[in-house]
Amino acid sequence: xxxxxxxxxxxxSGAANQYRRKHFILMAGVGPQATSAPSASSSGxxxxxxxxxPPPPPQKILLAKPASGAASSRIGxxxxxSAVVIRSRNAAQPGSLSLISESWDVHIDRILxxxxxxxxxxxxxxxxPPGVGKSxxxxxxxxxxxxxxxxxxxxxTQSDEIRAMSKHCTTGVELRVSSERYILLDAQPxxxxxxxxxxxxxxxxxxxxxxxxxxLSADLAHELMGIQLGVFLASICNILLVVSEGIHDFSVxxxxxxxDLLKHNIPDPSTLASGQNQGSASVPDKENNSKFGAPNNEYxxxxxFIHTKLRDLEPSPSNIMLLRKALLKYFGSSAFNINKxxxxxxxxxxxxxxxxxxxxxxxxxxxxxxxxxxKLQDDLQKPQYESxxxxxxxxxxxxLSMEPHSFAKPVTERxxxxxxxxxxxxxxxxxxxxxxxxxxQDSGLFRK
Numbered sequence: 129x130x131x132x133x134x135x136x137x138x139x140x141s142g143a144a145n146q147y148r149r150k151h152f153i154l155m156a157g158v159g160p161q162a163t164s165a166p167s168a169s170s171s172g173x174x175x176x177x178x179x180x181x182p183p184p185p186p187q188k189i190l191l192a193k194p195a196s197g198a199a200s201s202r203i204g205x206x207x208x209x210s211a212v213v214i215r216s217r218n219a220a221q222p223g224s225l226s227l228i229s230e231s232w233d234v235h236i237d238r239i240l241x242x243x244x245x246x247x248x249x250x251x252x253x254x255x256x257p258p259g260v261g262k263s264x265x266x267x268x269x270x271x272x273x274x275x276x277x278x279x280x281x282x283x284x285t286q287s288d289e290i291r292a293m294s295k296h297c298t299t300g301v302e303l304r305v306s307s308e309r310y311i312l313l314d315a316q317p318x319x320x321x322x323x324x325x326x327x328x329x330x331x332x333x334x335x336x337x338x339x340x341x342x343x344l345s346a347d348l349a350h351e352l353m354g355i356q357l358g359v360f361l362a363s364i365c366n367i368l369l370v371v372s373e374g375i376h377d378f379s380v381x382x383x384x385x386x387x388d389l390l391k392h393n394i395p396d397p398s399t400l401a402s403g404q405n406q407g408s409a410s411v412p413d414k415e416n417n418s419k420f421g422a423p424n425n426e427y428x429x430x431x432x433f434i435h436t437k438l439r440d441l442e443p444s445p446s447n448i449m450l451l452r453k454a455l456l457k458y459f460g461s462s463a464f465n466i467n468k469x470x471x472x473x474x475x476x477x478x479x480x481x482x483x484x485x486x487x488x489x490x491x492x493x494x495x496x497x498x499x500x501x502x503k504l505q506d507d508l509q510k511p512q513y514e515s516x517x518x519x520x521x522x523x524x525x526x527x528l529s530m531e532p533h534s535f536a537k538p539v540t541e542r543x544x545x546x547x548x549x550x551x552x553x554x555x556x557x558x559x560x561x562x563x564x565x566x567x568x569q570d571s572g573l574f575r576k
Contacts, residue, residue, distance in 0.1 A: 225280055227313065227548070228300035228360075232336045232353070234552045236545050242280075242305050243541035249309040250532065251544070253361035253429070256371030256380055258296050258317035259286060261436045261500070265369065266314045268524050270304050280304055283314045296322045301357070310528075311541065315361060318354035318383060332575055339565055340557055345575035352565060356555050358387035361429065362464075363394045364548045366532040368429040373437050375451055375499075381458055384431065388462050392560045396427035397547040398535035430532040431464050434523070436500040443499045443514070452497050466496050498523050 225242065229235055252269060254262045263283040272282040283304065284297045302314045316323060327336045327346055334349035338356065361368050372380045433455060441447075459466045500523065503516040514522075539547070555561065568574055 224284075225303045226300050227303045227545075228315075228552065230299045230336075232300070232338055232556075234549045236549050239303055239545055240542055242303075243311075243545055245540045245542060246309060247538045247540055249311055249541050249544075250367065251311045251313065251365045252367045252369065252527065253313040253315065253365035254369040254371060255315050255318060255358055255361055256369075257319045257373065257377075258322070259291070260371045260373045262317070262369075262371050263297055263314055265371070265434065265520075265523070266304070266312050268520055269310060269527065270306050270312055273307075276307065279307075283312075294322055296320050299323075301360075308528075309541075311544075313361060313365065315357050318357065319379065323353075324350045338556065339562060342565075344565070348565065348568060348574040351568065351574070352561065354383060355386060355390060355561065355564075358383060359391045359394065359558075359561075360548075360552060360555055362387055362391060362431075363427060363429075363551050364397050364544070365429040366534065367432060367527065367530060369432050369434055369527070371434045371436060373435070375435055375438060375442055375447060378454075378458070381433075381455070384464070385459070385462060388428075388464055390558075390560050390564055391426070391428070391463075393558075394426065394551060394554060396536045397544055397551060398537040398539035400547040400550055426463075427535065428464055428533065430496075430530065431466065432496050432498065432527065432530070434498050434500065437502045438499055439502050443501060448497075448499065455497055498526065 225239055226235060227239060252266075254266055256262050263285045267282040267285065270282055273279060283302060286297050290297060296317050298314050298316045300316055304312045304314075306312065324346060327334050327350065329335050329346070332345055334344050334346045336349060336353075338344065338349045338352050344352070370380055370384055372378075435451070456466060498519075500519050501514060501516050535544075569576055
């Protein structure tokens, strides 16, 4: 009764009085067992003693917490010693595997786990100017399978954004190993303005040491980088793909002749002593120098010339035949072994008019010259001798069925890698390339 009088005499608003009368009537009609639960769950002793309704529970504010926010902040800190451990534990498969880094140094420690003691393998490299489709060709040979465990992602190809910014995709030399034990080397482009811009200091000198630690102008260092890449790939690969755009650009042909001229005293990668340390850049001693300097002991990869982005009727049989004749004449005195097993003699061509009418380019092209038409969108298809998809398939079949130059001795994949690192060290100290550098400096074509 006292509780009822207190409620009735409370000077509250009408709505509040109605609510409290209703609550009092409800509580008066229920027994103590029913009221014990709400009173026990009341927030304080004052409300329970006065019989007031329990206040509503406080709202819970759920704040979204990033799952890996703390970990990512720690991983990004280079000054935290524990971050190194976290990185190593959480590290996924590396997105790239550089044999030659952007600083122009060789790195083999990360690559060794991907190689074995197998001696039945083939090394395929590629060289050419920017935007000709080098990485695309290498990806076709790689045959990336996302379901294969431990398989590295494919080589980076040029996107519309990269193309709009006039940038290059590959820096140094990237390495992949296919399931068929093809070791693929994708090299940065030669004659690349974006590479030159990236390596140039404000005063015009090169930020990358390419030769004996000498300070060179950026344009001269850029020229030497292309030559070193060519000599290096020709020295350690079984097959070297030389890629040009169209049928009228012979600058890459000229570049390979320069590579042939400057490749001296570079040994076969299978003949280097395996007792030297990994990554050693020391040149063989005098006794071995005489051996390696002999012409019959020097090694050169088998070249395959690929001309890409041919338009409309450019890959006609007559154009193909003319380009093949030019290639054989261009490299007639070169040490590179241009495959002549399928060469059609001039008198056979002249005496057989039917040859000029055949559309199957395999009758005209040896294993050293291949053409790829421009890849067109589906809605822009035009009449072509062969479609891009058809020719890229033939290209891969032809490359993988080649019988390239083999090394002088059987060598394991890991020993090949270690010896390749030594050859790179020799190239950066090559007296022949050093002399050529001085000649270029004196020519006045490059800044001093």
